[in-house]
Amino acid sequence: GQSLEQPSEVTAVEGAIVQINCTYQTSGFYGLSWYQQHDGGAPTFLSYNALDGLEETGRFSSFLSRSDSYGYLLLQELQMKDSASYFCAALSGSARQLTFGSGTQLTVLP
Amino acid sequence: GAVVSQHPSRVICKSGTSVKIECRSLDFQATTMFWYRQFPKKSLMLMATSNEGSKATYEQGVEKDKFLINHASLTLSTLTVTSAHPEDSSFYICSAKDAGQGAGEQYFGPGTRLTVT
Numbered sequence A: 001g002q003s004l005e006q007p008s009e010v011t012a013v014e015g016a017i018v019q020i021n022c023t024y025q026t027s028g029f030y031g032l033s034w035y036q037q038h039d040g041g042a043p044t045f046l047s048y049n050a051l052d053g054l055e056e057t058g059r060f061s062s063f064l065s066r067s068d069s070y071g072y073l074l075l076q077e078l079q080m081k082d083s084a085s086y087f088c089a090a091l092s093g094s095a096r097q098l099t100f101g102s103g104t105q106l107t108v109l110p
Numbered sequence B: 001g002a003v004v005s006q007h008p009s010r011v012i013c014k015s016g017t018s019v020k021i022e023c024r025s026l027d028f029q030a031t032t033m034f035w036y037r038q039f040p041k042k043s044l045m046l047m048a049t050s051n052e053g054s055k056a057t058y059e060q061g062v063e064k065d066k067f068l069i070n071h072a073s074l075t076l077s078t079l080t081v082t083s084a085h086p087e088d089s090s091f092y093i094c095s096a097k098d099a100g101q102g103a104g105e106q107y108f109g110p111g112t113r114l115t116v117t
Helices: none
Strands: A003-005 A009-013 A018-025 A029-037 A044-049 A053-057 A060-065 A070-075 A084-092 A097-100 A104-109 B004-007 B010-013 B019-025 B032-038 B044-051 B067-073 B076-081 B090-096 B112-116
Touching: A003 A084, A003 A097, A009 A018, A018 A029, A018 A084, A018 A104, A029 A060, A044 A053, A044 A060, A044 A070, A070 A084, A097 B032, A097 B044, B004 B090, B010 B019, B019 B032, B019 B090, B019 B112, B032 B067, B032 B076, B044 B067, B076 B090
Parallel strands: A009 A104, B010 B112
Antiparallel strands: A003 A018, A018 A070, A029 A044, A029 A084, A053 A060, A060 A070, A084 A097, A084 A104, B004 B019, B019 B076, B032 B044, B032 B090, B067 B076, B090 B112
């Protein structure tokens, strides 16, 4: 089966840097995505890593190590609006479906 | 960016009735759409993969006769919860992939909150 592990909660202050780790066990793995979801809202796409290494998109960066079945999302210069749930999701299978981790609730304090 | 809509956004129904949820891709064609359900403070659980013009592929443990999926066109997929019961109360979210998107990117609808009384 597919499984992804990530911390349930992370708290940080405005302006800080936070890293959310994700380890996965999947078959037919293509890559790792990250999504943000605010309470009651739809998940929004943040990043996708198919190859090992770091992908940078503004304040957010994502890293993947396929050999370690590990990735992380790095959020820099945290803002209050970054308080949300963050999900890692493994892309796999013939239909290229996403299997989501349990989510990390990020709380940004003033 | 591409938009995916869902209707209704919120529905309350009585136990034993059926509810239909629509998922539409507004400015792109989606040969594949996905249906998820999400409990409060929990992850998104993939229920089924909806393919235009063919039968949906259901995940293990999801009853296909309970959750009927029809992907009648390249822009519309529907999920019908048949004979709904209180345990079916949940947040149902659809997503769709645009052919021009990156592999790991899906556009999600705003979700439908179903409450069965």
